[in-house]
Amino acid sequence: MLSARQAQHLLTAGEERAARIGVPVNIAVLDAGAHLKAFLRMDGAVLGSIDIALKKARTAVLFGAASEAVWEYCKPGAPAPGLELSNDGLAPFAGGIPLKDRNGAIVGAVGVSGGAVPQDLEIAQAAVAVFYF
Amino acid sequence: MLSARQAQHLLTAGEERAARIGVPVNIAVLDAGAHLKAFLRMDGAVLGSIDIALKKARTAVLFGAASEAVWEYCKPGAPAPGLELSNDGLAPFAGGIPLKDRNGAIVGAVGVSGGAVPQDLEIAQAAVAVFYF
């Protein structure tokens, strides 16, 4: 189970990377049931990205995959059009990463939003990099 | 902070432009937290454009940008497909313009809907043109 200490550790690692590259973001950490565990909005992050950070993390937990992987199923021509409308709306683009324990079970996810998509991804990866289980 | 007097001034300026070009519209003014400050539906504006005016203004506040700028991120081939599904649904097309103070901070937004998109944009611009801070 994801602890509060781990969640805060992830937030701090993400915040440090975001500060280093100069991009204020929102960072959300959800647990294995997609319930909110910890959250931080850095000063200057746009309000609209709060919901996106939460939805990226939610997308990652709900499908046990990076948020952008969901797009492969619902993009034009793919077999599940409208998939992104399920679950009160997904965010099928990069910045949401699942957290897995040593057996590969999903224990939560991180979602980052506020920068360009590659920046959000870099920050989410920096957060997840400090996670161990 | 956006005052009631300023908000009404924006509504009047928008309404005058709309009347001049003969297009009945809805005009919404939101504050910095995306909360409703003032609103007017001109006679003859279609009911469906009430929500669109509100959502255009909301989109502009939440992302600190003209509403159509959001489309650049979520249009086909862009890096954030489904972005328009966030925040209870955005309106990523022209007619929502953020209001900024002299330091560039977002203090609210205007959203206009009811005409053709270029008309809505023209009316929103006429409203914002009378704003000073």
Place this chain on the structure above:
Amino acid sequence: MLSARQAQHLLTAGEERAARIGVPVNIAVLDAGAHLKAFLRMDGAVLGSIDIALKKARTAVLFGAASEAVWEYCKPGAPAPGLELSNDGLAPFAGGIPLKDRNGAIVGAVGVSGGAVPQDLEIAQAAVAVFYF
């Protein structure tokens, strides 16, 4: 049909009374279909009363009666418990007043919130008093 000019006239009358008694409020005007026609949040009105002003006006239109009249049907011991949960939530207390034409048909409503309930009622009555049809 309620015109934009009439709706603004109602807002102004309500605002003047509110200013005179020193209570910043939200004033909402809806049409016969409970759709937003005009709105003003006076400076200093609490954010939470935006939704209440809208819901009072909505309650008045939907039931063709003053908003507090709905409470008679759903208060403890009355025959319709839970009525206030219908229609996405009603506001069954004073401050919402229907607008009627000379034949008694509902053409809209005013809703006021931000002060004590008797103050909201006084302001709503002052707004409706300038309505003629």
Place this chain on the structure above:
Amino acid sequence: MLSARQAQHLLTAGEERAARIGVPVNIAVLDAGAHLKAFLRMDGAVLGSIDIALKKARTAVLFGAASEAVWEYCKPGAPAPGLELSNDGLAPFAGGIPLKDRNGAIVGAVGVSGGAVPQDLEIAQAAVAVFYF
């Protein structure tokens, strides 16, 4: 404007008090527009209290008052029955406290849930006690 640093400081102060009295809680910090700024769920806090912590803080921001003050308006016999149904549902009981600047303007709120109501209040007060503006 409430900073990320201040929000985290509030979370830490609340968490310390909660740990001292042995009650795992959720602590939410919202900004002046009721948008999420920071959040922490302590290990062992029940899932159902996530939403309550958020709603308590939301209630405090929206009405510029301690969350339980709203109950005085909507409790049985009070003048605003159903008030708690507004704004997507309020949490009109103790544990939500507004944050004010030196001029008395609302800059955000803290909401705590997970313990008995008096415990939640004590923890929220401990969080707010470290706030200065």
